[in-house]
Amino acid sequence: MWRYLIPGAIFVVLIGFFVVGLSRDPANVPSPLLGKPAPTYSLLKVEDPQLKVSNTDVAGKKHLVNVWATWCAECRHEHGYLLQIASEGIAPIVGIDWKDELPLAQQWLSQLGNPYSATGFDVEGRTAIDFGVYGAPETFLVDERGIILCKRIGAMTDAVWQRVFKPVINNQAPDKAAMDAKTTCIS
Amino acid sequence: MSVELGHFALILAFALALLQAFFGLAGATTRRAPWLGAARSAVIGQLVFTAFAFACLTAAFLRNDFSVLYVASNSNTELPNFYRVAAVWGAHEGSLLLWLLILVIWSAAVSVFNRAMTEVFIGRVLGVLGLVSGGFALFIIATSNPFERLLPAAMQGRDLNPLLQDPALAAHPPLLYTGYVGLAIPFACAVAALMEGKLDAAWARWVRPWTTVAWLFLTVGIALGSFWAYYELGWGGWWFWDPVENASFMPWLMSTALIHSLAVTEKRGLFKSWTALLAIFGFSLSLLGTFLVRSGVLVSVHAFASDPSRGLFILVFLALCIGGALTLFAVRAPRLKSDAGFAIVSRESFLLFNNVLLVVAAALILLGTLYPLFVDALNLGKISVGPPYFSVVFLIPMLPLLFLMAVGMHASWKHGKLASVRTPLLSMLAVAAVFAAVFGLWTYSHFSLLSFIGTLAGAWVMLSALIDPVSRLRAGHSLSPGIIAMSVAHIGLGLFVLGATTVETYKIEKDLSLTTGQSTQIAGYDFKLLQMEKVRGPNYDAIQSTVRITRDGNEVAVLHPQKRVYRVQTSPMTEAGIDYQWRRDLFVAMGDDLGNGVWSFRIQYKPLVRFIWLGALVMAIGGFIGVLDRRYRVKTARVAVAADGTARV
Numbered sequence: 001m002w003r004y005l006i007p008g009a010i011f012v013v014l015i016g017f018f019v020v021g022l023s024r025d026p027a028n029v030p031s032p033l034l035g036k037p038a039p040t041y042s043l044l045k046v047e048d049p050q051l052k053v054s055n056t057d058v059a060g061k062k063h064l065v066n067v068w069a070t071w072c073a074e075c076r077h078e079h080g081y082l083l084q085i086a087s088e089g090i091a092p093i094v095g096i097d098w099k100d101e102l103p104l105a106q107q108w109l110s111q112l113g114n115p116y117s118a119t120g121f122d123v124e125g126r127t128a129i130d131f132g133v134y135g136a137p138e139t140f141l142v143d144e145r146g147i148i149l150c151k152r153i154g155a156m157t158d159a160v161w162q163r164v165f166k167p168v169i170n171n172q173a174p175d176k177a178a179m180d181a182k183t184t185c186i187s
Numbered sequence: 188m189s190v191e192l193g194h195f196a197l198i199l200a201f202a203l204a205l206l207q208a209f210f211g212l213a214g215a216t217t218r219r220a221p222w223l224g225a226a227r228s229a230v231i232g233q234l235v236f237t238a239f240a241f242a243c244l245t246a247a248f249l250r251n252d253f254s255v256l257y258v259a260s261n262s263n264t265e266l267p268n269f270y271r272v273a274a275v276w277g278a279h280e281g282s283l284l285l286w287l288l289i290l291v292i293w294s295a296a297v298s299v300f301n302r303a304m305t306e307v308f309i310g311r312v313l314g315v316l317g318l319v320s321g322g323f324a325l326f327i328i329a330t331s332n333p334f335e336r337l338l339p340a341a342m343q344g345r346d347l348n349p350l351l352q353d354p355a356l357a358a359h360p361p362l363l364y365t366g367y368v369g370l371a372i373p374f375a376c377a378v379a380a381l382m383e384g385k386l387d388a389a390w391a392r393w394v395r396p397w398t399t400v401a402w403l404f405l406t407v408g409i410a411l412g413s414f415w416a417y418y419e420l421g422w423g424g425w426w427f428w429d430p431v432e433n434a435s436f437m438p439w440l441m442s443t444a445l446i447h448s449l450a451v452t453e454k455r456g457l458f459k460s461w462t463a464l465l466a467i468f469g470f471s472l473s474l475l476g477t478f479l480v481r482s483g484v485l486v487s488v489h490a491f492a493s494d495p496s497r498g499l500f501i502l503v504f505l506a507l508c509i510g511g512a513l514t515l516f517a518v519r520a521p522r523l524k525s526d527a528g529f530a531i532v533s534r535e536s537f538l539l540f541n542n543v544l545l546v547v548a549a550a551l552i553l554l555g556t557l558y559p560l561f562v563d564a565l566n567l568g569k570i571s572v573g574p575p576y577f578s579v580v581f582l583i584p585m586l587p588l589l590f591l592m593a594v595g596m597h598a599s600w601k602h603g604k605l606a607s608v609r610t611p612l613l614s615m616l617a618v619a620a621v622f623a624a625v626f627g628l629w630t631y632s633h634f635s636l637l638s639f640i641g642t643l644a645g646a647w648v649m650l651s652a653l654i655d656p657v658s659r660l661r662a663g664h665s666l667s668p669g670i671i672a673m674s675v676a677h678i679g680l681g682l683f684v685l686g687a688t689t690v691e692t693y694k695i696e697k698d699l700s701l702t703t704g705q706s707t708q709i710a711g712y713d714f715k716l717l718q719m720e721k722v723r724g725p726n727y728d729a730i731q732s733t734v735r736i737t738r739d740g741n742e743v744a745v746l747h748p749q750k751r752v753y754r755v756q757t758s759p760m761t762e763a764g765i766d767y768q769w770r771r772d773l774f775v776a777m778g779d780d781l782g783n784g785v786w787s788f789r790i791q792y793k794p795l796v797r798f799i800w801l802g803a804l805v806m807a808i809g810g811f812i813g814v815l816d817r818r819y820r821v822k823t824a825r826v827a828v829a830a831d832g833t834a835r836v
Binding site: 004005007008011012014015017018019020021022071072073076079080081083099108111112113 | 420422424427460464467468471478482484498499502505506509510513514516517520521557560561563564573574575697698699700778779780781787
């Protein structure tokens with residue numbers, strides 16, 4: 001008899017999760033790290049796995065940290081724009097290649113062009129977790145002292161770069177109009 | 188004015204749905220024939236008013252009535268007429284109206300083609316369908332009214348999402364919804380059978396064609412969506428394991444299981460409660476999909492503008508519908524006893540394996556899809572589950588399913604004697620193995636174990652599906668549509684497996700930058716960028732490149748991939764250039780402008796990629812042939828009902 005109750009019981013549990021899930025916005029990840037030091041990392045360098053990539057490489061510089069992966073379609077979309085940001089020379093971009101395969105990542109950089117000053121190979125996703133990443137791509141703006149100033153979930157756009165990130169880099173206030181739910185900065 | 192009439196018609200349709208539910212269910216309980224008749228009339232009335240509401244919305248699109256918020260948000264005077272009609276279901280509100288319209292059409296079909304079943308049973312089915320359509324009509328009226336006015340009216344519309352400006356938009360949602368919503372019929376039938384406490388062979392025989400028709404629409408709809416994503420999203424992938432894709436794929440797996448389980452219930456009177464449960468699951472998953480897509484609980488590329496009140500409404504509706512059905516199941520299913528037994532080697536047990544594996548596959552996909560939600564709800568953080576999980580996990584139940592299928596098709600009911608087919612089966616396996624080995628090594632000159640297994644399984648399923656019809660024809664028997672349907676559908680699956688395996692193993696993708704006059708080689712083809720020019724479409728501007736493909740100096744094709752910017756929404760869109768043959772696609776998509784006339788390009792060689800959609804189409808054709816089987820027609824069914832001792836009221 002009791003086995004006929006199993007489907008219903010599973011369903012009740014599911015509904016419970018949905019009720020909790022409804023009250024949350026999955027795209028709105030609170031950023032406990034905003035205003036806090038960026039997590040430390042030391043990863044194999046994708047471009048040359050003999051070398052390491054770590055915080056000390058970019059210490060003392062305002063820089064971007066961009067989390068990407070070759071399996072992420074949105075990252076491919078974003079890639080061209082990252083190349084443009086890199087060409088502006090305002091801030092170096094550290095890449096975090098998230099849960100990926102090394103040959104694919106190397107192929108990606110050699111074929112699409114490499115906007116990164118260096119890319120760390122985060123095969124287990126530890127560093128991404130430390131950064132509080134829940135999906136790729138994500139981009140962080142980190143200041144000279146290693147404090148996270150801004151966070152962008154999803155592909156970087158021209159509006160966000162020109163009107164939010166760039167002003168913050170230049171110690172100006174970001175344009176509130178360009179800040180959507182996926183973009184947050186310390187106030 | 189007609190917009191208000193449309194709104195009013197929708198409210199009337201809601202009222203009629205409630206009447207349909209009341210007269211159907213109460214009429215069946217009290218056995219009052221006039222009430223049952225009233226339920227049938229209410230269905231027709233609901234159809235008339237829903238269709239009228241739909242027509243009013245379509246008319247508002249065609250005459251660019253930007254005083255209607257929904258039209259102003261999703262259309263534009265520059266939008267071609269064809270897309271104005273398709274834009275009716277291009278966003279949340281209108282697509283729900285389409286959902287409702289299709290459900291009502293299905294209900295009307297049930298109220299007309301039902302002579303094999305008792306009036307009381309049909310009354311219950313229509314009653315349940317009335318509850319479902321009433322819930323959806325209320326959902327539209329209360330939270331997602333497409334007829335809402337915008338005052339003052341907009342001068343110009345915001346245009347249809349450029350991604351959706353494609354002929355596939357006209358066909359993909361209606362086909363998919365027809366399948367999705369069609370699963371409401373077996374659901375309602377299962378609930379009605381549970382109410383009556385009786386689920387017999389005649390019931391299964393009647394539910395089978397409805398399920399098959401819903402399934403075949405679902406198959407074609409999903410395949411079309413996959414094809415659309417392939418050429419429109421611009422990256423040449425054909426399946427992304429996006430939550431919304433999963434939402435359509437889980438009901439497909441479940442209805443596939445249901446079709447097979449119904450066969451057992453019809454032929455042998457077994458698996459009764461299991462069949463009822465699958466029928467409930469199938470529609471539950473399609474409602475669940477609607478919830479996931481519309482409520483914004485998950486992140487997806489198909490994101491509809493989400494709104495918590497909508498999510499809450501669907502959740503309550505989901506809880507009532509599915510919770511009610513499962514409660515009824517818990518109370519009544521123990522009564523659905525099956526008295527017959529079967530041997531370990533028999534068609535019954537193979538179909539049981541089929542069911543278990545399909546349900547496991549659906550459960551694994553459900554787990555992956557909902558996992559981010561679970562983790563978030565438990566405050567364990569935010570995570571995303573992507574193709575690395577699904578691609579691996581999906582193979583675990585699917586590979587054994589294919590091999591069991593090749594054998595199981597030949598097991599007979601009750602006591603399977605596989606001895607008579609052992610020789611042809613094993614020789615087909617040998618042929619498939621040789622084919623798989625030669626195919627990999629010779630055609631693509633490298634070997635991979637997974638693709639060998641995939642090709643072997645696909646080829647064996649196809650060859651095995653031919654054994655039965657061929658031997659019957661040789662013996663001078665004619666083939667019943669049922670046999671042909673089974674063969675064709677399984678051959679379709681084999682084609683799909685072959686295509687999916689081959690393209691995933693042997694595809695070649697190359698990202699590179701090109702400037703006019705440069706060329707590159709892939710898979711023996713030479714791609715040369717001849718020129719780049721600006722072109723102007725009706726509502727977009729584009730940069731179009733001309734790429735000539737040659738092989739050994741002979742021209743193969745000239746492609747014109749584009750990068751479009753739609754003028755209203757200013758979002759860039761990639762229009763890929765594709766040259767297709769049955770054995771391969773050559774795919775050229777433009778990436779980004781790298782400056783100085785240099786563009787990044789993505790060039791791909793996709794062997795057998797067309798087999799994926801061809802396979803799905805062949806599966807659907809198989810389903811269609813199955814529906815034509817003579818035993819589903821009224822006369823024979825009636826005799827069969829009488830033979831089963833079930834009298835009409």
